[in-house]
Each structure stands twice: as structure tokens, then as C-alpha cells.
Amino acid sequence: MAYRQTPERLARDQAQRLHILQLAHAQVVEGGFAQLTMQRLAKAADIATGTLYRHFSGKGELAAEVFCMASQREVDALKEVFAAQGSAVQRLRQGVERFAARAWDSRQLAWALIAEPVDPQVEEQRLRYREAYAELFAQVLREGCAAGEFSVQYPHLVAACFVGAISEVLVGPLSPQARAQRSEHEVDDDLKRVRATLVELFLGALGAREHA
Amino acid sequence: MAYRQTPERLARDQAQRLHILQLAHAQVVEGGFAQLTMQRLAKAADIATGTLYRHFSGKGELAAEVFCMASQREVDALKEVFAAQGSAVQRLRQGVERFAARAWDSRQLAWALIAEPVDPQVEEQRLRYREAYAELFAQVLREGCAAGEFSVQYPHLVAACFVGAISEVLVGPLSPQARAQRSEHEVDDDLKRVRATLVELFLGALGAREHA
DNA sequence: GCAAGAAGTGAATCAGGATTCATACTTTCA
DNA sequence: TGAAAGTATGAATCCTGATTCACTTCTTGC
Structure with a gap:
């Protein structure tokens, strides 16, 4: 007999898995998904490549999981902003600003999540998460409509436009x-302009410019 | 001596090169850039793989060129719309509608140009072309500002937002x-809604809803 | 201590295309 | 016609990582 599924063992396993994911995440933060290779990751974790496969069925799964972890964090942050007190317009504005600010904070990661060419399994998650962002925006849009703050015919499509606009810009x-x-300095200016543009654009589009 | 650069020879060369590009384009139209492989292309053109390298230094260059050809066509179409008579608002509206309609017409190609994961050399062109679209929109925005139709602080950023919104949606x-x-039918409905949403959003954002 | 079964190892293998290049074919012109 | 030089061929090679797996090293219960 050997190595039974004692709780400690399971926990240790979980811990190692998590550790691997964190290191993988770090790779992505540093150099995008391009930087994430099994050999490199194994070396960083100080384990053999084969061991990675005890935790993940393959690279696709691993990468997708890293992507989801990182994206979920963003979704949660946005959700929090949107759940706060205030008019839909206010929350929308804050959501956009928060989103932009976070992206700016960790550019490499933001770029990896938003735009880096990735393999299909990850791309699939990307679509899902874009959808998730859009759904959050759509919800606020619906609330705003219900509250009579503005009127939108297809909240979901408008929300998709918002997500696209944010990403692109x-x-x-x-x-x-x-x-x-x-330079860093120019980049900070860029952020300010980008935020201003997005907010103006969105609120304008909703015919809610003045509420801001 | 042999095979001098007679005009006919050059012309034949050009013709073959073009033919290859057209076939490559067809591959992309059919199955995106994933479908574009050197062996497959060579087979389609009924030449040896090695011969491809007489016309292109490598796959990246070839793929990038295909991308540019296809994108340039879109840019030109948009440019034409924007160059037409009419107020900036009208032209903007028509530009958006044309863009969406064209994308819908050749979905696979549109997807390949806008969102398919592609290799870096192609991605580079994609950035350039997004920039080009944005520049066209920006120009119209500036004209609209100059004509007093609306007012936009950073036309270029707003233009980027437009491009992003269109792509995403x-x-x-x-x-x-x-x-x-x-189904086809659902998809047609989608197009209508998408166009309506984009137009409403953009004109709304410009505070030009009523001009439409 | 030891046998059985888990977990870990990492060099070797595989995969899937891009790229090369020795060879064969064409054209040109003296 | 044949030597010279350009062009075409496509099987073989290379490349870059992911994936495997025979072997080693642990852990556990007796």
C-alpha cells in the first residue's frame, strides 16, 4: 500500500497545483503566453516536465486555467464596482475607469488577456470572458433603463460595443x-485621455452626458 | 546565358506570384489563416513547395501579404464611402453600415482579418490596418467637428473606440x-440589430442622434 | 525492513509544418 | 547542338515545444 488519499496528501497536491498556476501566471505577467512553456515552467517550479502532467492534462488546459484565473479577477473587480451604490451612469463610469486603470497597471498581463495571439483553448476562454464582461455591462445598462436614466434597445449589443471600445483603445x-x-510619462497622459474619451463616449451614447 | 529578365518573363513571374496570392486568399476565405499552409498552397497552385520561396521569403511574408491585400480592399471600400457627399454624420453612418455588411457577407474572411489568432508578422499588419481604419474614422470625425456638426476632443481615440466596438460586436x-x-435567418436579424446598435451608439455619442 | 503502489524524473520521442537543397528540367545563345 | 545559367521539384531536414514512459525515489502498512 502506499500514498493513500489522506486529506493532507490531497491538500499538498492542491497546493502544488496552485503553486504551478501561480508560477505560470507569473510567466504570463512577465512575457505573455508566449513565455509560458512547459519546460520553462517546470524549471521555475523546480520539478520535472512530466510532473506537470500529473496536474494538467496538457498545456492547453494549463494555459486556459491561467487565463481564467487572471480574467476572473478582473471580472470580480468589475462586478464589485458595478455592485456599489449609485446611479447606473455613475457605476458605468467608475467601471470603465477601474477597468482602464487596472489594465494600465499591468500592461503585459492586460495585453495577454485582451489581445495576445493565443492557442485555441485559451482563445475559447477569452471569448467566454469577453462575454462575461459584456454581461456585466449589460446588466448595468438594464438597470439604468429600468431606472429611467437612459434608454437602450439592445443592452447586450451595446455592452459588447463597450467592451470592444475599451479593448481597442x-x-x-x-x-x-x-x-x-x-515614455512612462506619455503613457500616463495616454491613460488620462483614454479614460476621458471612454467615459465621454459611453455616457454620450446613452444621452447621459450631463449626469456624469 | 539564360533566362534573361525580358519583360514577358517578369510579367509571367508577377502573374504567378499574383496567382499564388489569390489562391492563398482563397484558402483564408475558406478556412482562415489556419488553413493556409505551404504544402496545401503549393498543391493548390500545382507547383512545388520550394517554388513558393522564389516569390516569398517565407510563410510570414506571404501570409502578411494576403492579409494586406484583403484589408486594403476593406480600407478602400470604407474610404470610398467616407469620400462621398454628405454630412460627416451621414457618412459615418454609411461607413458603419457598409463595414458591417461587408463583414457579414464574408464572415470567415472577416473573422480571419479581425480576430483569428495569427502569427506575429500578420498580427503586425493587423495592428497597422486597425490603425488605418481608425484614421479614416478620425478624419471624418475631424471634418464633422470642423463643420460644427459635433465636437470631439480626441478624434483619434474616439475613432479607435469605434473600430473596437465594430469589431467586437x-x-x-x-x-x-x-x-x-x-441559422441563416437568425444571423440576418443579428446583422440588423448590430447595425442599428452601432449607428445609434456612434451618433448618440456624438450628440448627433437626430441628424441621422 | 520490505513489498506494493504512488509520485517524480527528464531524456527521448513525437508532431506538424516550414524550410532547404541536390537534382532535374528549361531557356538562351554562340 | 551544347554549355551556361535560371527555374522547378519534393523528399529530406530542421525547428520548436509538447508529450511520453521506463526508471528512480518516495510513502505506507505490515
């Missing part, structure tokens, strides 16, 4: 190439 | 997965 400046060219 | 329904699930 961030991706340019976030992309590794762009970052290589601009 | 199209990508969902355009993605191969989504397409597998919905």
Missing part, C-alpha cells in the same frame, strides 16, 4: 511595440 | 463557433 498603447516607444 | 456572431449554432 487600450490595446494600441498596451501592445509591446507601442510600449517600447513611449 | 461583429466578432461574437462571426466566430466559427457562433456560426455553427445559429
